[in-house]
Amino acid sequence: MPYSPPKGLRRLAFGGDYNPEQWPEEVWQEDVRLMREAGVTMVSVGIFSWALLEPEPGRHDFGWLDRLLGLLHDNGIRADLGTPTVAPPAWFYRAHPEALPVSRDGTRYAFGSRGAICHSSAAYRRAAAGITERLARRYGRHPALALWHVHNEYGAPVGACYCDSCAAHFRRWLRARYGTVDALNESWGTAFWSQRYASFGEIEPPRATPTVCNPAQRLDYARFADATMRENFTAERDILHRHAPGVPVTTNFMTALSQCDAVDYWAWGREVDLVANDHYLITDGRRTHVNLAMAADLTRSVADGGPWLLLEHSTSGVSWQRRNPAKAPGQMARNSLGHIARGSDGAMFFQWRQSRRGAEKFHSAMLPQAGTDSRVWREVVRLGAGLGALAGLAGTRTVADAAMIWDWQSWWAQSLEWRPSEDLDARERADSFYEALYDRHLTVDFLPPSADFADRPLVVVPALYLATEDTGRRLRGYVEAGGTLLVSCFSGIVDEHDAVHPGPYPGALRDVLGLTVEEFTPLGEDERVRITGPGGAELTGDVWSEIVVPRGAEPVWTYADGPAAGRPAVTRNRLGRGTAWYVSTRLSAGALAGPLAAACADAGLPARDELPRDVEVVRRTGPAGDYLFVVNHTDTEAKVPLPGGAGTELLTGERVAGRLAVPAGGVAVVRTARS
CATH class of the missing domain: 2.60.40.1180 (Golgi alpha-mannosidase II)
Structure with missing residues (x-):
């Protein structure tokens, strides 16, 4: 996709969400003075301001925003202007209570938070288009405007609604997707449990059921919910394009956080003018900088390898985890520059001035409660000066060494009920394989299954439960042409409708891997298996094992015990000019080092042993x-x-x-x- 940088921004983006409506106007002058001192180049404004911009239906107040944008422009600070459609005002919900979303179990959420939206609601769509049109007409040619920021973090906290409006919308979506109800019945396998439909009118959302709901229906509903949010984004985007040609339009993704697992970012990346991401450290005991690197690599990949923009991260602690530690001295700069290394053309924060009231008052900010006589402020000023020295790298591209296939829709499918083991999580496998690549000092490009794999020396598939026959054919062609493929367990199993591929597992991938899997043999909660390999090397797996039958592949590591004792655990298949590796158990990132090193040797990738860990x-x-x-x-x-x-x-x-x-x-x- 073409890269559209913020209009008029001649340096890297540095700043944060600015919410001046929380403060008296006399504070604004001080804010702008301090922004200049810190080297701020752009701030995000108006994202949660609908109730102020339209205090009553049809009555608008833009005076405060006029004054704010004028103040920013006079001080050389660019504006990322939000459409406030993530948080409709109280009057809207009083008039349209049906626009509040409904959970799977039938609970209708209440007003008083953010993101409480039924994206199928006709009333919401009209209101969102109306406020967006007003903003676009008034500010589309404002000299401070650098970027449009639509909504906020789609999919968080509500990724799907199950109300009657959504039911009607879902039926229309299904009719467009399948054409006939017979085609839908075939795709969903409704012969099972007497679920066959005589018409589209009989179909409801997959609400709470006494036992497991049809997984194909659940998967399609996830696709529908994602597509419905994207329809609303593109509707706002098109209004903004019409009234503000040349100003890029974005929304803030959350590519590597499970809070937004309802969003297929491959599809969303094609709709924005500039890919932007929010990233917050998850303090769960793991190496947080590895997840940060993964988030940045994944976001750059959604941007088709080009530059992107870090639109939110934190100067120090956040406010929404069980424990919210402060960042250590220097960590803010490391985090910011780590994102920039991996493709971001800036480092933006939530938020500029720390709030005194509301849900996020304990979330850190560029200007903290402690004021300018604080470590955080001094580090902010130092970072701003540093980014000023890096202006020349804007628009450059990060160089990757290896590729990893990741698919949000496969993640959705694998996460449904009644799989062989709930402990085998697709996202965990992606994290572990990424960490193993990180520890070899390899920069990673992520790819959708539909991508072109040519010219990639190594392609890693950490979890691809859902894989089409076409994906299998193209991966086989990639290996035959000289590529190196490394695939993890429970991949290639089902098609796009969650139907098991005909023949033995692993379905779409058995030809390229040169093996079949006779049976899955998941492990107990505390059960471990030993696998032995070249030179007597020994590794430990958990959660999962398989009865692997080589059909051309050679065993490299073997199960020493457990339900698959004596069977291959890790295999290598020579195919054409390339090789395909398969790991049939769950190995930690550290244990993956051995198989990954062997695959990297096949791919001709350097070991980089001279570089220290971390x-x-x-x-x-x-x-x-x-x-x-x-x-x-x-x-x-x-x-x-x-x-x-x-x-x-x-x-x-x-x-x-x-x-x-x-x-x-x-x-x-x-x-x-x-x-």
Whole structure:
């Protein structure tokens, strides 16, 4: 997709959500003065302002927003202007209570939060179009306007509604998708449990049922709910395009957080002018910087490998987890520059000034409750100066080493009820395989199953339960042409309707893998299996094992115990000029190092053993040269060899050569000649 940067923004985006309506107007002048001191280049405004912009139906008050945008423009700060459609006002719900969403169990949610929207509601659609039209007409050519920001974090907290309006909309969607009810019955397998329909009018949303609901119906409803949200986004986008040509339109994704697992970002990425993402550290005991890198790589991939924009992250602690620790000194800069290394053309935060009231008053901000005499503020100012020195890398592209196939729809399907083991989670497999790649210092491009795999030395498939026959054929062609494929267990099992592929498992992937799976043998909660490999190497698997029957593939690791004892655990299939690897148990990121190293050797990827663990080395490249980012997440100094031997460290302006020394917890950005 073509990259459309924020209009008129000549530096990297740096700033945050600005909610001046929470403060007296005399505070605005101080805010703008401090923004300039911090090096802020853009702020997001108006995202939650519908009740102020339209205090009564049809009565609008734009005076405060006129004054705000004028103040920003006069101070050289660009505006990311939101359409406030994520939070309709109280008067709207009083007039249209049916626009409040309904859960699967029939509970209608109440007003008083955000995102409480039935996206099929005709009243909501009219109101959203109305306020968007008003904003577009008034501000479409405003000199401060750099970017339109539609809605906010679609799918969070409500990804699907199950009301009667949605039922009628779902029937229309199904008729367009299948044409006839007979085609739907065949695709959904409604012969099972006497679920056959005589007409589309008999079909309801997959509401709460006494036992498991038809999984094909559940999967299609997830697709429908995602498509319905996207319809509302594109309706607003088209209004904004009409009245503000040349100003890009985006919305903020949440690609690597499970809170937005209801959104197929491959489809959404094709609809925005600029891919933008929100990312917050999940403090669950894992290495948070690995998830950050994954989020950035995944967002860049949704942007088709081009630049994107980090539209929200936090300066320190958040407010919505069970425990919300503050970030350590220097961590904010590492987080910000880590996203930029992996393709973001800026670092934006939620929010500028920390709130005194409301649900997020304990969420950190660029200007904290402690004010300017605080560590957070000093780090914000220092980061702003650093980003000012990196203006030249805007528009450059991050260089990837390997590829990983990820599919939100397959995740939806695998997450439904009555699978062989609830403990085998697709997202967990993606996290673990990504962490294993990260620990080999490989930058990853994510790909949808429909992508072109050619010219990718290594393609990793951590979880692809749902895989079409076409995907299987194209992966076989990729391997035959010389590619290296690494596939995890329980992949290739069903088609797009959640129907098991004919013949033995793994269905669509058995030809490329050169094996069949006779039976799944999931493991108990505390059960482990040992697998042994080359040179007596021993690994431990959990959760899952399989009875693998080689059909051309060679066993490389073997189950030493457990229900599949003596059977192949990890196989390698030579096919044409390439190889396909299969891992039939759940291995931790550390245990995956052995099979991954073997696959990387087949792919000709370097080991990079000279780089310390938890030190990221990522390259962005453009016509003017390369930018080498070194992000040190350790508590000791790291020394990294410089490609080309020398360059300029942009954050300090110093000339560096030979091996680059990066202090504990520090970041270096070196501009070098084009590699």
